[in-house]
């Protein structure tokens with residue numbers, strides 16, 4: 001297994017990932033093979049010694065430990081592999097390279113059995129978390145599956161307010177991407193599949209100059225891992241630049 005990067009030999013290459021629309025409104029797109037095997041191994045190695053209890057940003061409750069029991073770590077934007085993935089995320093969104101400063105440091109999230117992230121939105125409900133100095137609110141999210149232990153059960157990403165196109169459920173299940181054992185009224189549950197990612201738009205369209213409101217339909221949860229384990233990765237793009245303190249001066 002290749003985990004050690006010879007930086008001088010590294011070339012950023014984008015895999016031929018395959019997008020598929022899950023929902024038009026809210027816009028949700030499933031991305032097959034978005035993160036390569038090399039990148040997965042590399043990112044895990046990069047983050048391995050810095051995992052700490054995950055924080056929460058929507059401070060509805062001051063007991064974060066009951067809501068988000070995972071451990072997480074941020075990855076340095078200056079790392080060449082991290083930067084390559086940022087470039088991919090920007091291009092996918094049709095954004096120019098100059099928008100790099102809108103991406104928050106990529107965040108790995110690790111779950112062991114019983115660990116979960118209760119229902120939440122990635123957009124901030126409190127305006128004080130989404131001020132201009134931090135780039136406003138989170139416009140979009142990617143959640144990628146970086147590591148899924150063999151024999152993992154549970155640990156899906158559930159969107160209770162989403163529905164697949166009529167008649168499409170069977171195909172999504174057969175691909176192994178969606179958990180169709182879950183009752184349909186519980187929405188859509190993406191199964192953790194290494195290398196794949198889910199992308200969605202968090203904010204409703206707004207009039208120019210006015211604050212965009214969060215889309216309640218993007219509510220989701222990281223369901224408890226039952227057996228095995230998973231490591232996911234958040235890629236959050238803000239409405240504006242997140243600021244130098246947060247990205248460590250990497251624009």
Ligand SMILES: O=C(O)CCC(=O)C(=O)O
Pocket residue numbers: 109117122143155156157158220221222223232234
């Ligand atoms: O673990 C998951 O499936 C989702 C995690 C999540 O929604 C988050 O970290 O914001």
Ligand SMILES: [Fe+2]
Pocket residue numbers: 120121122220
């Ligand atoms: Fe989330």
